Amino acid sequence: MDAEESTSNAVLEDLKTNVLNVVAPSFCSGTLPLDRSLGSLFFKRGDGSDPGMIDFANVGLQDGDIQKLVDVCQQATFGRGDQDVLDESYRKAWKLDTSEFSTQFDIIRSGVMNIIHDQLLHYEKNNMKLEPHLYKLNIYGPGSFFKPHVDTPRSQDLFATLVVVFPTVHTGGNLLIGKEGSLLNFDSSKLLFDSESQSPQFAFAAFYSDIEHELLPVESGYRITLTYNLHLAETQVGFTKSISLDPPLNTLVVTLCALMVAKDVLPTGGALGFGLLYKYPVDPKDLDLAQFTRALKGNDALVRMACERIGLKVAVKVFYNWNYDEYIADNTQDERRQSYEERSLSQILKSIGGRRIYSPYYYTTDEDTLSILWVTPKKRMVPADASFMTYGNEYTMKYLYGDLVLVAEFPELKERLEIVSTKFPQIVEELKLKEASADE
Numbered sequence: 396m397d398a399e400e401s402t403s404n405a406v407l408e409d410l411k412t413n414v415l416n417v418v419a420p421s422f423c424s425g426t427l428p429l430d431r432s433l434g435s436l437f438f439k440r441g442d443g444s445d446p447g448m449i450d451f452a453n454v455g456l457q458d459g460d461i462q463k464l465v466d467v468c469q470q471a472t473f474g475r476g477d478q479d480v481l482d483e484s485y486r487k488a489w490k491l492d493t494s495e496f497s498t499q500f501d502i503i504r505s506g507v508m509n510i511i512h513d514q515l516l517h518y519e520k521n522n523m524k525l526e527p528h529l530y531k532l533n534i535y536g537p538g539s540f541f542k543p544h545v546d547t548p549r550s551q552d553l554f555a556t557l558v559v560v561f562p563t564v565h566t567g568g569n570l571l572i573g574k575e576g577s578l579l580n581f582d583s584s585k586l587l588f589d590s591e592s593q594s595p596q597f598a599f600a601a602f603y604s605d606i607e608h609e610l611l612p613v614e615s616g617y618r619i620t621l622t623y624n625l626h627l628a629e630t631q632v633g634f635t636k637s638i639s640l641d642p643p644l645n646t647l648v649v650t651l652c653a654l655m656v657a658k659d660v661l662p663t664g665g666a667l668g669f670g671l672l673y674k675y676p677v678d679p680k681d682l683d684l685a686q687f688t689r690a691l692k693g694n695d696a697l698v699r700m701a702c703e704r705i706g707l708k709v710a711v712k713v714f715y716n717w718n719y720d721e722y723i724a725d726n727t728q729d730e731r732r733q734s735y736e737e738r739s740l741s742q743i744l745k746s747i748g749g750r751r752i753y754s755p756y757y758y759t760t761d762e763d764t765l766s767i768l769w770v771t772p773k774k775r776m777v778p779a780d781a782s783f784m785t786y787g788n789e790y791t792m793k794y795l796y797g798d799l800v801l802v803a804e805f806p807e808l809k810e811r812l813e814i815v816s817t818k819f820p821q822i823v824e825e826l827k828l829k830e831a832s833a834d835e
């Protein structure tokens with residue numbers, strides 16, 4: 396390996412390390428005051444008698460007061476395959492559908508959405524917001540739990556999950572976010588009653604819905620929650636975020652600049668590829684990647700923003716193998732099976748907005764292909780299974796699924812040097828200094 400090649404490898408490794416280790420938030424949690432006048436929840440009673448009521452702002456609630464609510468609940472099911480199943484070895488809990496109760500608790504007025512926007516849409520454009528859709532009331536009593544799972548994408552817009560825990564005395568029932576709680580061990584029982592304040596509060600945790608999570612068994616008391624599906628939507632109002640001096644973003648911009656000026660990296664241009672770290676719900680029968688240019692999660696959004704800061708054109712694509720060749724495309728909607736013999740490959744590729752791709756180390760004279768340098772592998776890295784299992788039969792699924800990737804157009808060297816020295820003269824100076832000291 397000559398000196399130049401090793402420099403570019405080091406720069407690429409640096410970028411990869413930063414993409415994986417400079418971590419944008421993927422969850423948030425905390426407590427907020429529960430308005431004393433908005434703590435009541437009314438629920439229907441099966442026997443047609445007057446509705447029941449429970450006031451969660453009354454922090455002295457006893458298990459007996461809660462029992463009336465438990466009595467009207469049903470056993471909670473969960474999605475497996477394309478069905479809702481009841482399996483007490485996987486989930487033991489009680490639920491009440493939204494048609495059966497009405498709550499005074501106002502998620503918008505509670506202030507929690509501002510925190511969530513700031514954390515979970517941190518590196519996204521200001522015109523994106525999350526809309527909370529109340530999903531269920533759940534009660535976890537002694538011995539209740541929910542084994543590790545990811546939340547089923549019931550809509551293409553599903554982005555994150557929010558759990559609100561009311562202040563009822565309980566122990567256990569920790570929510571572990573990430574595999575075995577690698578991201579957060581959320582102990583709502585402690586959070587709710589630890590503080591000095593005697594005023595009622597609620598606890599909350601929000602996380603991207605494709606992140607694995609589990610609920611450890613409740614040991615005593617009742618843990619009562621409202622769960623919300625947070626759907627992505629556009630907004631005119633806009634949220635202000637101050638990210639111009641954001642350290643993770645700056646770190647990525649600097650390492651990207653180093654790659655931009657590396658002489659032996661894609662000298663005649665091509666693209667940088669990033670395997671997306673998170674999953675995004677897609678309907679494979681109608682894959683619309685325009686959706687994905689709208690909002691990305693955590694580090695995926697951070698990478699896109701860093702590329703855009705530099706002026707690189709980025710797009711989300713689907714990656715797949717086809718007869719041992721590799722492609723990126725905008726969708727997978729095509730009758731490839733029947734048409735392979737009748738239509739030319741280029742016609743088919745065109746119809747799905749596709750392009751054949753090659754590694755920059757592979758020599759080809761075919762001008763239609765794109766040289767992609769993969770910064771992070773073109774496979775998913777956040778473990779999440781079964782969330783797509785609701786679609787189609789196995790054969791079709793295999794056929795349709797490709798991993799989602801972010802592709803950034805990477806101009807030829809001369810143009811890159813121009814971009815960097817015009818836009819980031821300071822960074823160029825710093826890189827030169829670093830190089831000089833490395834040479835000594």
Ligand SMILES: O=C(O)CCC(=O)C(=O)O
Pocket residue numbers: 533541546558570608609610620622
């Ligand atoms: O109650 C919790 O903290 C999480 C419950 C959960 O994972 C779900 O309802 O899908």
Ligand SMILES: [Fe+2]
Pocket residue numbers: 544545546608
């Ligand atoms: Fe869940």
